[in-house]
Amino acid sequence: MSQTILLTGGAGFIGSHCALALLEAGHRVVILDNFATSDRSVVAAIRALAQADVPLVEADIRDRCAVAEALRAHGVDAVVHLAALKAVAESVERPLAYYDNNVGGMVSLLAAMDEVGVRQLIYSSSATVYGEPEQLPLREDHPLRATNPYGQTKLVGEQLLADLAAADERWRVVSLRYFNPVGAHPSGLIGENPKDRPNNLMPLLVRAARGRRDGDNEACLSVFGTDYPTPDGSGARDYLHVMDLAAGHCAALSALRADRPPVQAFNLGTGRGTSVLELIATFERVTGHHVPYRLAERRPGDVAELVADPAAARDALGWVARRGVEAMCRDSWQFATRGEAAS
Numbered sequence: 001m002s003q004t005i006l007l008t009g010g011a012g013f014i015g016s017h018c019a020l021a022l023l024e025a026g027h028r029v030v031i032l033d034n035f036a037t038s039d040r041s042v043v044a045a046i047r048a049l050a051q052a053d054v055p056l057v058e059a060d061i062r063d064r065c066a067v068a069e070a071l072r073a074h075g076v077d078a079v080v081h082l083a084a085l086k087a088v089a090e091s092v093e094r095p096l097a098y099y100d101n102n103v104g105g106m107v108s109l110l111a112a113m114d115e116v117g118v119r120q121l122i123y124s125s126s127a128t129v130y131g132e133p134e135q136l137p138l139r140e141d142h143p144l145r146a147t148n149p150y151g152q153t154k155l156v157g158e159q160l161l162a163d164l165a166a167a168d169e170r171w172r173v174v175s176l177r178y179f180n181p182v183g184a185h186p187s188g189l190i191g192e193n194p195k196d197r198p199n200n201l202m203p204l205l206v207r208a209a210r211g212r213r214d215g216d217n218e219a220c221l222s223v224f225g226t227d228y229p230t231p232d233g234s235g236a237r238d239y240l241h242v243m244d245l246a247a248g249h250c251a252a253l254s255a256l257r258a259d260r261p262p263v264q265a266f267n268l269g270t271g272r273g274t275s276v277l278e279l280i281a282t283f284e285r286v287t288g289h290h291v292p293y294r295l296a297e298r299r300p301g302d303v304a305e306l307v308a309d310p311a312a313a314r315d316a317l318g319w320v321a322r323r324g325v326e327a328m329c330r331d332s333w334q335f336a337t338r339g340e341a342a343s
């Protein structure tokens with residue numbers, strides 16, 4: 001059934017891919033973003049790719065009146081809530097900014113939804129809510145704990161939704177715990193394009209591979225940790241193509257039904273771990289470009305391995321990740337080199 005979806009953070013990396021997936025599935029999409037960490041040009045790219053007039057509400061989720069007005073004006077049925085700040089190190093330095101934006105913003109968004117009577121929400125959670133894993137692969141019933149302020153804001157978000165649904169049975173919420181989203185739209189027109197220096201592996205790997213092209217000789221990738229209990233000693237993660245992740249949001253919409261539990265949480269991952277060194281080797285093979293790297297100390301706060309058990313999403317949502325690490329590397333590179341002649 002076609003619905004009207006308000007996508008908070010819809011101009012961001014994951015939001016832009018979700019917008020396209022929802023439009024392709026026949027839904028109407030309204031993007032709400034304050035462009036704190038994204039660019040207005042992304043909305044134009046979404047419109048061009050979808051060949052649709054996608055309304056944009058330039059607003060902050062903390063502006064309750066603006067959000068309520070957007071929900072009313074567009075006749076919104078459900079909200080996909082992605083708007084958040086996500087840099088772990090920055091969250092340690094600026095906890096107030098993170099609690100204000102991610103927790104305060106979510107309280108304000110939910111209050112606006114309640115006021116207007118829109119009580120269906122899909123929430124961008126994260127594998128970070130599992131903290132240090134006690135068992136792998138991670139199942140949704142693994143104990144939840146945060147190890148940094150960013151993770152704490154994601155966890156508080158899940159708890160807030162549980163409390164809200166317990167207080168009012170009309171709410172239906174799904175938390176999606178993303179593992180490590182990478183890759184880009186196969187058009188090469190949208191992808192991960194952080195305004196500030198990236199912190200995550202794939203954008204840094206791409207930057208290192210581009211180094212010589214950009215005259216950036218300093219862009220050597222540090223491989224954080226060589227003595228983890230993994231086959232090659234580098235950390236392993238469950239990398240997930242952002243196109244598969246976006247499809248997971250369409251699947252989750254179907255779970256926002258009165259006959260389903262009011263609060264559900266699903267891992268979105270592939271169930272397969274890839275080490276940093278394996279990812280570098282795959283990237284070099286697929287793109288034909290060398291990645292300069294150096295072996296370095298472990299990064300504080302990192303764990304050896306994080307891998308999802310994606311069975312619950314498969315069983316309840318009919319969702320499985322289809323794309324492999326090769327496609328993730330190829331599409332990330334294609335986006336990074338968009339508009340350039342092949343070399």
Ligand code: NAD
Nearest residue numbers: 009012013014034035036037038060061082083084124126
């Ligand atoms: P992103 O920074 O690319 O996108 C976030 C978007 O939200 C941006 O467009 C930003 O401008 C917008 N935004 C931020 N605060 C806002 C506010 N107060 N009002 C309106 N708009 C606001 O990040 P992303 O990677 O697309 O992440 C999206 C969501 O997924 C976040 O909630 C993040 O915590 C979660 N998540 C991301 C990852 C990942 O690796 N990328 C992993 C797990 C969870």
Ligand code: UD1
Nearest residue numbers: 088126128199200201204222223224235236237276301302
């Ligand atoms: C990080 C965050 C996590 C957040 C997620 C998405 C930390 C500790 N965790 O996850 O909370 O939900 O991003 O935003 O920051 N690596 C290198 N060299 C680099 C960068 C990373 O070797 O320059 C390694 C890391 O040690 C790790 C892997 O690459 O083994 C993936 O790192 P990253 O992309 O930052 O994701 P996570 O640490 O899994």
